[in-house]
Amino acid sequence: MRSPILTGITGVIERRILVNYRVDPTAIRSVLPAPFEPQCVDGYAIAGICLIELRVRPSWAPAFVGVRSRNGAHRVAVTLPDGSPAVYVPRRDTDARLNVAVGGRLFPGVQNHAMFEVDDRGHHITMALASDDGSTHLNVHAAAADRLPADSVFDDVAHASDFFESGSLGYSDTARADCYDGLELETDNWSVTPLHVLEATSSFFNDKDNFPPGSVELDNALLMRNIHHTWRAREALTV
Helix, strand or coil: CCCCCCCEEEEEEEEEEEEEEEECHHHHHHHCCCCCEECEECCEEEEEEEEEEEEEEECCCCCCCCEEEEEEEEEEEEECCCCCEEEEEEEEEECCHHHHHHECCCECCCCEEEEEEEEECCCEEEEEEEECCCCCEEEEEEEECCCCCCCCCCCCHHHHHHHHHHCCEEEEECCCCCEEEEEEEEECCCCCEEEEEEEEEECCCCCCCCCCCCCEEEEEEEEEEEEEEEEEEEEEEEC
């Protein structure tokens, strides 16, 4: 089994937006390979979009060394065969060509290059992503809020925060159909605040072949800022 050369990347999450959907578990299984099973809340699978802006460096490098990047991922909350929570990431996109070069080679997670547009005014944030290969695009416009939507499957912000913090271990597709790269997020100061979504579109969730009408609904969105963190390579999952 191959091992990544870079085992740890540390830095600051300058901004992270999680746009979360509640999904019919039957529909989400159409995009989940074995051995992943959907992790459900109140009978719904939880999937979403992660839009993250990072300033990172290798764990052994001095603080003044590092690169900034904007990144997007579609993600599904899952359980592993031992029952532990994780996240399956079918697609990762980035504006950093270095990330594309090392992703899946020197560090876990194959990356695809994309262009990002960001307008962050503090209380209002608009972000758009369009991949070079044309297969992935999304747009999110959100504003600060003081609570989750009334129809959310989560009781409150604390419930949602705990759920997403527990899903810190992600697995991504590799060139091998039976192998998934493992990458875990460790944070020093995990904290989220709610967002009110004014608009959210995604090529992934708008795909009616995978998600028939009524099978996926927007549930909530969360914002993180200035989170000190480390990404750690974990053993690949082979099935």
